[in-house]
Structures are given as structure tokens and as C-alpha cells.
Amino acid sequence: MFKSQGIGKCYNDKGEKPTKGKFNRFDHLTLWVGNAKQAASFYCTRMGFEPVAYRGLETGSRKVAAHVVRQNQIVLVLMSAYEPYNEEMGDHLVKHGDGVKDVAFNVDDLEHIVSRAKERGAKLVRDVWEEKDENGSVRFAVIQTYGDTTHTFVERGNYQGVFLPGYSKAIYEDPLLPKLPVANISFIDHVVGNQPDLEMEDVAKWYETTLMFHRFWSVDDSQIHTEFSALRSIVMANWDETIKMPINEPAPGKKKSQIQEYVDYYGGAGVQHVALNSSDIIAAVKALKERGTQFLQVPKSYYVKLRESLQDSKVKISEDLDTLEALDILIDYDDNGYLLQIFTKPVQDRPTLFFEVIQRHNHNGFGAGNFKALFEAFEGEQDKRGNLN
Numbered sequence: 257m258f259k260s261q262g263i264g265k266c267y268n269d270k271g272e273k274p275t276k277g278k279f280n281r282f283d284h285l286t287l288w289v290g291n292a293k294q295a296a297s298f299y300c301t302r303m304g305f306e307p308v309a310y311r312g313l314e315t316g317s318r319k320v321a322a323h324v325v326r327q328n329q330i331v332l333v334l335m336s337a338y339e340p341y342n343e344e345m346g347d348h349l350v351k352h353g354d355g356v357k358d359v360a361f362n363v364d365d366l367e368h369i370v371s372r373a374k375e376r377g378a379k380l381v382r383d384v385w386e387e388k389d390e391n392g393s394v395r396f397a398v399i400q401t402y403g404d405t406t407h408t409f410v411e412r413g414n415y416q417g418v419f420l421p422g423y424s425k426a427i428y429e430d431p432l433l434p435k436l437p438v439a440n441i442s443f444i445d446h447v448v449g450n451q452p453d454l455e456m457e458d459v460a461k462w463y464e465t466t467l468m469f470h471r472f473w474s475v476d477d478s479q480i481h482t483e484f485s486a487l488r489s490i491v492m493a494n495w496d497e498t499i500k501m502p503i504n505e506p507a508p509g510k511k512k513s514q515i516q517e518y519v520d521y522y523g524g525a526g527v528q529h530v531a532l533n534s535s536d537i538i539a540a541v542k543a544l545k546e547r548g549t550q551f552l553q554v555p556k557s558y559y560v561k562l563r564e565s566l567q568d569s570k571v572k573i574s575e576d577l578d579t580l581e582a583l584d585i586l587i588d589y590d591d592n593g594y595l596l597q598i599f600t601k602p603v604q605d606r607p608t609l610f611f612e613v614i615q616r617h618n619h620n621g622f623g624a625g626n627f628k629a630l631f632e633a634f635e636g637e638q639d640k641r642g643n644l645n
């Protein structure tokens with residue numbers, strides 16, 4: 257058996273770094289939505305993505321329409337069913353509403369990753385297959401993770417096409433997009449999965465056992481709580497720490513945790529938020545606000561406390577604090593560095609999926625110092641929805 261060394265890397269049977277089966281990065285996220293065409297337009301106009309690829313009736317895809325949008329290395333695939341009574345996608349939509357169905361990883365040595373995962377009890381949704389077109393071939397496999405969410409492993413080799421085999425270039429251009437301010441967000445920093453109460457630990461173990469991810473960071477409810485509610489979180493990462501998957505669960509409090517609110521509305525475990533990494537969060541957030549992206553507002557008291565505590569800190573924030581405050585950007589720091597982060601409101605009617613924009617300055621945390629302020633902001637919204645009780 258492999259060795260898991262607590263908060264540390266997972267080694268192979270001989271106590272070495274695994275030499276086979278490499279996870280490189282997030283490849284893309286697939287969202288199953290009620291209307292992929294309109295959802296793609298939302299992500300482009302509001303959040304700064306551009307249409308890049310498409311498959312649908314015009315390209316010979318008879319059952320599913322897929323619109324692919326991209327912003328630098330961030331790729332989202334919006335998917336909807338064409339036909340009445342598409343049971344799998346229909347049931348998913350009724351149960352979960354719009355949401356992230358699949359988190360795809362770009363990998364090397366797909367066979368090894370799949371056989372290792374199978375050996376260790378992973379549920380295979382679809383075994384290894386290959387697709388090809390004139391631009392090359394790509395190999396895939398799909399396994400089940402938490403809730404109805406899946407992971408697709410994608411081995412691209414030297415595939416040269418616009419996205420994946422079967423996709424054409426996007427079939428429309430949006431004349432509005434060139435007129436909008438550029439957000440220029442770079443890559444997916446982390447993807448967070450919410451679990452029902454007391455399921456976090458098993459899910460974290462699943463990532464250790466089947467994917468050989470390791471525990472990168474964790475917090476418990478003694479660290480993250482408000483007067484009313486609390487959460488626990490364990491961040492799982494691949495060997496190279498290029499893929500980070502925080503796993504949350506609610507913890508008991510006086511009132512309903514926002515994690516529990518998510519689980520209630522999503523109908524179980526699922527992706528809560530996707531954090532997008534920017535090297536210039538001020539420019540990114542200004543652009544997104546001009547585009548009409550709605551962010552959570554931060555209580556003024558947060559910045560009063562922050563200014564006080566920064567006076568005693570070794571860390572120097574190079575951005576202007578007034579600008580950060582005006583934009584509702586949060587700061588978390590230690591002696592060696594800091595991060596800037598901001599959270600959108602849910603991007604659909606159900607209070608489920610939302611996005612984060614994050615900029616890191618020598619800081620690998622996830623904003624634990626902000627969770628309290630953030631929870632209070634969340635709870636303000638939750639209360640407006642009648643779900644803080």
C-alpha cells in the first residue's frame with residue numbers, strides 16, 4: 257500500500273515520489289445548465305471570457321450542445337441537452353440546478369492513473385477512450401467523486417485543435433465583447449467542494465487513496481466561525497501542488513451554516529466555488545464590476561480592524577488600501593506574504609455556485625483570516641434569503 261504522511265506528500269510503495277501518473281493542472285470545468293447558449297453569454301459579458309469552441313447540431317452533436325469559453329488558461333464548457341426526456345441531464349438539472357458537473361484534470365500517463373484509481377476502489381464512470389480528428393487525438397477517462405460530480409482525466413498528447421476532437425471554432429462573435437474592459441484573469445487557483453456534515457474526512461481520504469493527492473492546508477471550526485455558524489476545510493493537492501481542491505463541511509452553530517445552505521439547495525455535495533487567479537486583482541475587479549459582475553460587500557468595520565492589525569505586521573501591502581476597500585477586496589496575511597481575494601454572489605438563482613478572484617503575494621493560504629468577515633457578509637445575504645435560522 258502507499259504511504260500517506262499526514263499533512264505531507266503521498267509516496268509510492270517504496271516511500272518515493274511517484275514516477276508515473278502525473279497530474280499537471282486543471283484542464284477545464286464542465287457546467288451542466290438549463291440553457292448553455294445563454295450561460296455562455298453570461299460568462300463572456302459579465303466575467304470576461306471569450307467564445308472559443310462549440311459542438312451542437314451544426315457539428316453533428318445530436319444530443320448535447322456545448323459552448324466553450326476561455327479566459328487565458330481558464331476554460332469552461334457550458335452544456336445542455338437538446339432532446340426532451342434526456343434523463344441523465346434532466347434529472348441532474350432538476351436536482352441541482354445549474355452547476356459544475358465535471359472538474360477535468362490534464363494528466364500524463366492516463367493508463368497508470370486510471371488503473372491505480374481502479375485498484376484503490378474508485379468508481380469508473382467511463383473507462384479509457386480516445387477521440388480523434390484531423391488535429392490529433394486525445395485520451396480520456398471519467399471517475400466519480402463527491403455527490404454527482406465527476407473528474408475527467410484528459411491526456412492531450414500534442415493535440416492541436418481549438419479545444420477537443422468534435423468541437424469546431426465558436427460559431428458566433430459577440431460584438432459587445434471588444435467594447436468591454438478586459439479582466440485578464442489567468443488560471444484556476446482552486447475548486448472547492450462542499451460536503452454534507454461529517455463527510456469531509458472521507459472525501460479527503462478518497463483523494464489521498466485514489467488520486468494520491470495530499471493534505472495541503474486545513475482549518476477547523478475553532479478557527480473559522482462567527483457567532484452563528486462554522487465550517488471545516490481540508491485542501492487536497494496533487495504532488496506538484498498545481499491543482500488544489502478544498503473540501504468543506506458545515507460545523508454546528510447557533511444558526512444554519514452557509515455550507516449547509518449550499519448542500520440543501522444543491523441537493524447534496526457539489527462544487528461551491530471556483531477561484532480564479534489574477535496577477536492584477538484591482539484591474540480585474542474593476543473590469544468585472546464595470547461588466548456587471550455582482551460581488552459580496554464587505555462591512556466597513558473589516559477595513560477598520562484590518563488597518564489596525566496591519567500596523568503591527570511585518571508584511572507590506574503594495575496595493576492602495578483605499579482602493580482595495582472601495583472594491584470590497586479582502587486581505588489575508590502572515591509575516592511572509594499576503595493574498596487578496598473577493599467573492600461573487602451566486603451566479604444562478606439557487607444560492608449554490610459562485611466565483612472568487614484571488615491574487616497571491618508569497619502566500620499559499622485560502623483566506624482563513626477572512627472567513628469570519630466573509631461569513632458575516634455571507635450571512636447577511638443568507639438572512640435576506642430567509643435561510644439563516
Ligand SMILES: [Fe+2]
Nearest residue numbers: 448531612622
Ligand atoms: Fe476559495
